[in-house]
Amino acid sequence: MAEDRPFAVRVARVRRLSPVFTRVTLADDDLTHFAAHGFDQRINLLFCDGDRREYTADDWFDRWRAAPDATRPPLRTYTVRSFRPEACELDIDFVVHGDAGPASRWAGRARPGDPLIIIGPVAGASDPAADVAWAPPAAGRLLIAADEAALPAAAAIAEALPPGRPATIVAEVPEPADAVPFDAPDGVTVHFLARSRGESLLPVVRELAGDLFGTAAGRAEPDLVDESDWAVPDPDAAAEGRDYAWLAGEAGTVVALRRFLVGERGVDRRSVAFMGYWRRGQAQPN
């Protein structure tokens, strides 16, 4: 199995979708070798200034790790919002949350022609399970809870759902104008919550859980200890017909959501994927 490799790309277009979201379209002929896995596929982005050649070789990771802290380029995780193989183009929807983070700063200033390095899988030599967390059973109801960092993934998942599959998406964004629409098939209900209106994920998920997990609720695990902010159940362990929750966003929030579903409601932990996409007050470790 080949490992991910660098793809040197350039910004083709930049489009402001809403106050917080900027869509950056990246392009290069080399993307013809990129393996798009869909759903919540994650890739890494390497933000380097100047000469990028040292990080486009296969040994990029060793070079990156060996670089002094002061010059090591920031590496951040993002979602493939969409991929158009015929045009060798890939979209990323960035949350532009200010200049404190190098990725947000870069996206806020991105212009056509700017260079960037994508670290991603190679067509024909990669396992989707390595970069896609979404793995629900074939039947059963679906709950997707996301904040703005996870909305690109939630939207990509929704767009790929088969028509008629019952799914509820709850998305918390900073303000109403950030409720960027996406194409959800029949059967999908979308609730946008705006923090500026005082709305947030946990109370709404609490309210919806009775309907969604009414039949799936089992023994609550009140002593559930969350040692991590990331657990993706093994797809083989998910029983057919069981409801499934995909929770992603700020780490403290997703831990609280999972604690509610598994610890209080008794939803089977093998039916809950939870992923801390970012941590309030903490940069992604480099």
Ligand SMILES: Cc1cc2nc3c(=O)[nH]c(=O)nc-3n(C[C@H](O)[C@H](O)[C@H](O)COP(=O)(O)OP(=O)(O)OC[C@H]3O[C@@H](n4cnc5c(N)ncnc54)[C@H](O)[C@@H]3O)c2cc1C
């Ligand atoms: C699997 C995965 C997929 C992701 N997909 C996307 C995506 O498609 N789009 C996207 O925008 N993000 C996505 N993220 C989140 C993104 O990787 C983080 O937000 C990352 O920390 C941004 O890097 P930065 O350099 O801007 O900020 P950092 O240097 O990591 O952090 C600097 C400061 O900014 C704060 N901060 C970081 N992220 C946010 C945020 N979203 N909102 C407010 N404050 C923040 C931190 O708490 C810290 O105080 C994804 C993360 C994961 C793990």
